[in-house]
Amino acid sequence: MSDVRAPSRSDASPARAASPPEPALPANLRRNAPLVPTDSAASRALAAVIAILTFLAALCAGAAEIAVSSAGQWQSSVAQEVTVQVRPSAGRDIEADVRQAESLARAAPGIAGARIFTKAESERLLEPWLGSGLDLSDLPVPRLIALTLASDRAADLAALRTALTAALPGVASLDDHALWLQRLSTMANTFAGIGIGIVLLVLFATGLAVVFATRGAMAGNREVVEVLHFVGADDDYIAKAFQSRFFRLGLRGGALGAGAALLTCALAGLLARMWRSGPAGEEIEALFGTFQIGWQGYAVIVFIGVVASLVTAAVSRFTVRRFLR
Template sequence: MRRRAASCWRKGGCMSMSEGPLETMLAAPEAKTAEEPPPPQKPLAPTDSVAGRSLVIVIAITTFLAALAAGAALLVADASADWRKELAREITVQVKPVEGRDLEADVQAVTRTVLTASGVRDARPYTKEESEALLAPWLGEGLNLAELPTPRMVVVKIDPSRPPDLAKLRASLAQATPAAVLDDHRVWLERLSRMAGTVVALAALVFVLIVAAMAVAVASATRAAVATNREIVEVLHLVGADDAFIASEFQRRFLALGLRGAAIGGGAATLFFLVARIVARRIVATPSGEQVAAMFGEAALDARGFAAILLLAAAAALATGLLSRLIVLGRLRELE
């Protein structure tokens, strides 16, 4: 009886049921001429209603924001990994101009000293023009730096598998010239790592808050749908439909809403990151753009990032359907 009643409700009614006033009432829509098809059964949670469209908008917005938070966390994490890899392969020696000493001779002495150290792969001294170009983003373009005591840089490539003894290298540089200062970027790397970790943690917190907001919206919409269709749910209980069947109807409808909203939000997030990649490539040629690229890379997601957005959108849709089912089951137990 329960299976037949559930099947009859799903199809919109049965031609005949067991005797009784309730069964006769449910079968009344079928007591028409054979030429007229039965009227379509209105779903418990219609997807084309005002409430359904509002829920689609909410899911689309939350999915979009969650994808942005996840994408930002991936970008910062990747940039932080690039920083660590790059700095693990490189150290710099700053040669300061000292009165009474030949700066060019000091630069050559520093270069020869670091090249003789074990664990050093290469050393390249920056020219005067290149050193002044490093100051341009901070001091501005068009300034005459000829009269300024601009220090010179020597970039040293090291072997990460067997790095040089920095204490010994500092002692050798001090013997070569008192104007040399070795920088292994350790302090700067620690600060950047802490900053990247903070940004990733904040992005994760924002992501959790967005997911919680979406869950609250789905829960509210599901409870409202159950309350609106309470009389239909009670009739279904009377004719033998079990809680699992009723919950599956709500789950199917809310899953459709979740898929629609997640597709819109995930597609918008994908388009946003694609446009951001194009814009970043256009501004990277500027001095400020070069600094941003040095800090955060090209600000473009790779295939892994877009796959994460796709998985996030799918998870949002599935979570919408599953959450609605759990809430409906809980409300049905309360009605009993």
């Protein structure tokens, strides 16, 4: 009687033992995968672009803040002084005229002090225009008297101007620096307008970058969007998904750009304080102030980072709605 033995598991056919693996799903179709991935190369590139644009916009805003604050300091300094100019005249003693003008100025209400510029000091003021090493002794160089206004009393400059004209007709005149103050104000407003314009242009460029990135993401996820529509998802649901993802990208890029701008401004202020002891530092401080933007400037930089994030979210939502239509 022959021995009949049932086949064991090891004798099974190879096709049954080794079944082919199932094909892997695309990353955007896997379970729990986000509709718009934020860790892709395109997403990282968009975050880097937003960070760079935010950094440039924040630097422009910081520079405008420094210019406006420096102009404000200049205006405050110029507004605290007025100048009496005494011109040489034939047949008159210039030194006597200067002393008379000084006495009239000191007697006027609201004048805290007066300082007479010597002849050498008056001639030195012309060096930036005429150059140094010139003999100006034969030229009728006017003499100047710098008057400091009192902070607790209002000065009647019109009365002082009338008194100088009556006592020294054609010789003494009063300059209240109104023209310089107007020019400083115009310059400050111009810098502020240029800074605001550059910030708006950078935000517009950020919006354009987000538009192209959103349209690329929509084109790459067309199948997912069609499936969502098939299962009943409306356009608002899809737009919110894209808006949330792009808002996170914008928030990341805005935070990086604003943080880099804050660090740059703080470093510039530190270097300015280090250079302040030398003559170059004194000239820089005289022109641009202390490079301290203050809490207003830091708040503006943070605000620009937040606005960049909001612009990213709003533009992505608008682009998605237009694409779905």
